[in-house]
Amino acid sequence: MTLxxxxxxxxxxxxxxxxxxxxxxxxxxxxxxxxxxxxxxELVTLTAIAGSAGNPIVDVVGIDSCRLIVAxxxxxxxxxxxxxxxxxxxxxxxxxxxxxxxxRKDRFLAWASSPPxxxxxxxxxxxxxxxxxxxxxxxxxxxxxxxxxxxxxAMAPLANxxxxxxxxxxxxxxxxxxxxxxxxxxxxxxxxxxxxxxYTSWRxxxxxxxxxxxxxxxxxxxxxxxxxxxxxxxxSLPAMALPVYFRSxxxxxxxxxxxxxxxxxxxxxxxxxQIVTATFGPNGTLYAIRPYGYRWSPRPNQFVRKAGTWxxxxxxLEIYSTNGTSFGAYAxxxxxxxxxxxxxxxxxxxxxxxxxVMRDPSAPNTACTYPSRVPAVIED
Amino acid sequence: xxIRAHSAFGLLAAAAILQAVVxxxxxxxxxxxxxxxxxxxxxxxxxxVPSDELIQLGNGASEVDSCTVVVAISTxxxxxxxxxxxxxxxxxxxxxxxxxxxxxxxVAAAESDTLQAFLDGSGLLDAxxxxxxxxxxxxxxxxxxxxxxxxxxxxxxxxxxxIGSLGFNLPPVDSAAQICRTPL
Numbered sequence: 001m002t003l004x005x006x007x008x009x010x011x012x013x014x015x016x017x018x019x020x021x022x023x024x025x026x027x028x029x030x031x032x033x034x035x036x037x038x039x040x041x042e043l044v045t046l047t048a049i050a051g052s053a054g055n056p057i058v059d060v061v062g063i064d065s066c067r068l069i070v071a072x073x074x075x076x077x078x079x080x081x082x083x084x085x086x087x088x089x090x091x092x093x094x095x096x097x098x099x100x101x102x103x104r105k106d107r108f109l110a111w112a113s114s115p116p117x118x119x120x121x122x123x124x125x126x127x128x129x130x131x132x133x134x135x136x137x138x139x140x141x142x143x144x145x146x147x148x149x150x151x152x153x154a155m156a157p158l159a160n161x162x163x164x165x166x167x168x169x170x171x172x173x174x175x176x177x178x179x180x181x182x183x184x185x186x187x188x189x190x191x192x193x194x195x196x197x198x199y200t201s202w203r204x205x206x207x208x209x210x211x212x213x214x215x216x217x218x219x220x221x222x223x224x225x226x227x228x229x230x231x232x233x234x235x236s237l238p239a240m241a242l243p244v245y246f247r248s249x250x251x252x253x254x255x256x257x258x259x260x261x262x263x264x265x266x267x268x269x270x271x272x273x274q275i276v277t278a279t280f281g282p283n284g285t286l287y288a289i290r291p292y293g294y295r296w297s298p299r300p301n302q303f304v305r306k307a308g309t310w311x312x313x314x315x316x317l318e319i320y321s322t323n324g325t326s327f328g329a330y331a332x333x334x335x336x337x338x339x340x341x342x343x344x345x346x347x348x349x350x351x352x353x354x355x356x357v358m359r360d361p362s363a364p365n366t367a368c369t370y371p372s373r374v375p376a377v378i379e380d
Numbered sequence: 381x382x383i384r385a386h387s388a389f390g391l392l393a394a395a396a397i398l399q400a401v402v403x404x405x406x407x408x409x410x411x412x413x414x415x416x417x418x419x420x421x422x423x424x425x426x427x428x429v430p431s432d433e434l435i436q437l438g439n440g441a442s443e444v445d446s447c448t449v450v451v452a453i454s455t456x457x458x459x460x461x462x463x464x465x466x467x468x469x470x471x472x473x474x475x476x477x478x479x480x481x482x483x484x485x486x487v488a489a490a491e492s493d494t495l496q497a498f499l500d501g502s503g504l505l506d507a508x509x510x511x512x513x514x515x516x517x518x519x520x521x522x523x524x525x526x527x528x529x530x531x532x533x534x535x536x537x538x539x540x541x542x543i544g545s546l547g548f549n550l551p552p553v554d555s556a557a558q559i560c561r562t563p564l
Contacts, residue, residue, distance in 0.1 A: 093501070114461065260414040260525050266527065266546065302410050
């Protein structure tokens with residue numbers, strides 16, 4: 001008589017355990033929403049500049065006469081004319097992923113983090129002047145978002161996630177922003193970041209640099225704030241805080257260690273930044289790709305149990321003037337990974353292998369017209 | 381009867397918990413194990429670049445009585461490009477300090493043309509042995525244990541894996557000297 005209740009109890013226990021196991025494996029935590037996301041308006045697409053799967057476009061910058069310059073993964077820097085004609089301007093060897101900064105006064109900066117490469121690109125006529133980047137206080141040549149600032153180059157190497165491997169240093173804390181000059185690199189402004197600790201300490205300062213008049217701007221992706229720094233002091237003052245739609249989880253790093261590797265490790269950085277990526281326009285306008293919440297996508301394995309990725313549930317483009325006035329929120333493709341704005345009323349969205357050229361809704365209408373799709377890669 | 385019922389209940393409960401644990405463990409994907417330190421590197425089918433001749437790597441295939449540094453790279457990795465540009469200088473200095481013959485073999489899962497284009501102008505095509513695996517070859521990960529590039533292994537004179545490192549890190553000189561100076 002006592003066996004049957006025991007059997008039923010055990011069966012119930014099995015069911016409860018199975019259900020709990022299923023619930024644990026199926027549940028995907030999401031960040032807590034704090035306010036509803038804004039209604040997204042449509043951007044006007046002017047054209048798509050097409051890379052290829054084997055050679056995607058890695059960055060773009062807009063120049064005068066409706067032209068633009070793209071860099072592809074092969075290292076080619078190519079001028080794209082209005083009607084789609086292509087002129088290969090240079091090929092930078094070394095498998096670098098090239099980044100362009102905004103055009104200012106007929107020139108712009110181009111850089112890559114590994115191997116380190118820094119150049120000033122002049123337009124009219126085109127000239128590319130590579131120069132040796134100075135060593136960072138922590139021992140290597142580390143490059144990141146940069147802007148020409150009152151006769152010098154301001155750079156935030158620790159804001160570049162590619163530099164998360166920098167590791168520990170004996171040489172003390174470093175400021176977020178350096179000034180690069182002929183004499184080397186000097187710590188300039190922004191928060192002071194500790195030289196020791198795990199990989200998380202400076203990855204939480206991922207961001208983008210810009211400028212307006214005599215003020216340096218830094219958009220901090222983690223919390224969605226914009227900081228101002230002046231050349232006289234370098235002190236960082238919070239200038240603007242973007243609307244917070246969800247509660248960010250605490251950033252953390254899990255380190256993957258393989259039994260057959262004794263030296264080096266493989267860090268997984270997990271965070272939920274308030275800005276996915278951003279750029280400053282020539283007059284300091286902020287163009288920010290904003291996530292409207294994240295969900296957790298676990299990738300556990302036997303070496304790192306809690307590894308995974310926070311994936312944005314939805315994202316949009318928000319545009320703000322330097323004093324915080326909103327120019328609205330706009331729909332963007334889900335795979336957008338970079339953005340640039342120019343002084344000619346164009347926005348460039350890096351999405352997939354391509355660049356989408358859009359009309360900048362915060363600027364006067366551009367008169368540029370293009371074919372609907374322009375292949376941008378010159379095949380050998 | 382009461383004692384037997386409790387025993388049966390306990391047994392079933394333990395079995396249920398065990399089953400739940402097994403199910404939970406199985407739900408965690410397993411990354412294939414790479415090579416084992418101290419064991420001979422598993423045999424791998426690779427192809428010489430540029431001749432494309434089949435060459436066997438690992439499992440005693442080496443006919444030279446020296447240590448081997450195996451460098452697993454990819455042509456799209458920035459640190460590999462840095463390594464390519466600085467290899468000759470750093471490796472010759474490392475070799476001088478180790479004070480024993482060590483041959484270097486670079487391995488990549490890539491097409492021959494892509495690999496040659498990556499190394500073009502670096503002077504490495506003549507300086508290192510170049511072994512190619514098929515693009516996306518699962519052995520690159522599962523048997524060679526490459527989950528990030530560059531991965532560097534030091535094999536002793538018996539092709540036994542002695543040191544593994546990630547990134548542009550040649551094996552520590554002291555350890556390499558101790559391993560590679562030891563006569564066969």
